Amino acid sequence: MLNFTFSNEQEYFREMLREFSLNELLPQYTKWDREKTHPRHLWKKLGELGVNGLRIPEEYGGSGADCVTTGIAAEEIGRGDFNLTYAVMLNALASEIISNHATDQLKKTWLPQIASGDKIVGVAITEPAAGTDAAGIRSTAVHKGDRYILNGEKSGISAATIGDAFIVFAKTDPSSGSKGISAFVVPADAPGVECKGYDDMGNVPIGRGSIYLTDVEVPEENLIGLENNGFFQVMNGFDLSRLLIGLQCAGAAFQSIDETIEHVKTRQAFGRPLAKFQGVSFPIVTHYTQLELIKWQAYRGLWLRDNGKKHTKEASSVKWLGPKYAQEAIHECMLLNGHYAYTKEMPLEQRLRDVIGLEIGDGTAQANQMVIARELIGKQFRPY
Template sequence: MNFSFTEEQEYFRKILKEFAKDELLPQYTKWDREGITPKHLWRKLGQLGVNGLRIPAEYGGSSADCLTTGIAAEEIGRGDFNLTYAVMLNALIGEIITKHANENIRAEWLPKIASGEAIIGIAITEPSAGTDAGGIQTTAKRSGDTYVLNGEKSGISVATAADAFIIFAKTNPQLGNRGISAFIVSKDTPGLECTSYEDMGNVSIGRGSLYLQDVEIHADHLIGQENEGFAQVMNGFDLSRLLIGLQCAGAAFQSLDETIEHVKIRKSFGKPLAVYQGVSFPIVTHYTQLEMVKWQAYRGLWLRDHGQKHSKESASVKWLGPKYSQEAIHECLLLNGHYAYTKEMPLEQRLRDVIGLEIGDGTAQANQMVIAKDIIGRDFRSY
């Protein structure tokens, strides 16, 4: 088994590591304090090729493999956790549009996503349908050459920053999960209202709710075949969950690196903190856990690149990646002392930001259900 990256991948990692350190990390806390989505940095990431990694070259992307996309998630996560959405969200949406949308949609939106000119959100979750994504109540009724959408979406990332959304709605409620379709809807479409939340973390992502009241769109805004939207997005989650694990691990590894430097310098009772096992052993524990999650994530991405099953790998990374990362960052905050409890240091924000992804894209319980279904059997829940 070969765990090494190619020369091109190592070069890409080096570029992103330097960019994250020099341009992202110094301003990471700025956007949280000001409540701003730094769209200029999304465009900068577009120039670096980050936004279009999973978009074909003919549409301005780089047609990169999933493994390379994971490298971007990890390294950007070290500099600015929230800007990693430009990797994770765009990879998910880029795949959905590339694989399922018509040529008009691909030609209009993929180049804008790749360049950072446009930010696209994905709207599935509703007030009464989170983990049970198939339980959404938003409807899309066909009327001649148009669809009319009505409903509410909640907890939507980039709700206040996006230029458009991929909205999932029931086109045939009698079919359950098999009656869900996906549509691309511009933010300025009449009848669509976007509101913001005052979140604990992920502030610069601009999370919020969408309200759809008689939102009328042309039938060619349908992505893929009618009633097949659920299958499209569930396959995409296997990618986004792996990227989320690396996104969280990147933030946690950066926190460990900063903390290691601190405990080597800071003295207590005449000795550096690092010499005490009560300090060094927790660092070792968190480092080891994060390394295991990281390599499980890269294994899952390798499996996806080779067309092999990877749902349980993806679920395990999404379950343990945010969990181990927030535990590591919490430990780092404590080891840095009372200054780390202030907003003068980035640790408290990383902790708040990472906790958000213990919920988004599948809770711990939801991901454990995916793993159980795979290793025990699909019918185990009927007993």
């Protein structure tokens, strides 16, 4: 049986989030970018609405929601405030890593605080010399007595300047490549941790930056899962975050299209509404159609994940084309709205800047095409 409908509970959740997103988030969306601040109070508000803890089990303060429901949250929050969608995407990735692999003590310590919005936990993998090639990280974690000593630099980390802790990936066996990587929970205020922000083009409120680790000591119990197994823990999580990113970007683009449709129906040129010109309506139709394709591929991938089926190539196709189609749609909307859309009085220019950032994060277009080729053709024919 093929069924493309959401449950009544999911439809209610969507309607609730749509109303909250458009009425409470959208009016302030550009404010945080201009002020270069993170709206911590809204992150906590999302915790009250159950958004932060969607992928956290009920026993730890979450709702244990399925992946499709989590995707609904990403799409709807993306309409109002693109950057606050990290409360869905980043929390889902961090929560799954901790829920599936950490000790009971780490779960009890961090999961309830992530769900409530009291704590923000980032994921620190990327390094100056290891972006797409995550297995090439150089940060080290040396086991000494009852603790690990971490040294290295993480770069391009979301929530670097606003995070309360980070899931840090480091080499525990430098001779073993990707098999020698482990994951640790590292508090942001631990001695030896220094976080510095970037002056980014977009995603300003999410506090992207670098994390410097100098002889940082963490207890053994902060190790997540098995030693030397961290790389494989996180790779499965990327399949989820990539699907959510596609919906996050689609939400921002769909909202831009909705706003633009209202504009072209009322704005007159040459004695008639702009919407009557095919040069205006056809581009809107093109972008809407492309985004619908991405949207339903994303929900299909989330459904596959919920049902324990392979979804790696679906996730990579959504991550490859979702941000691309979204930024193209938002760019077109900016042009159709005229010169006011180029000002900071409208949200379009910021959406464009914000979405472009996710053409890079969580795997570039080229990296995701490599993943698809590997899944489609076979590992032995993987392109380099």
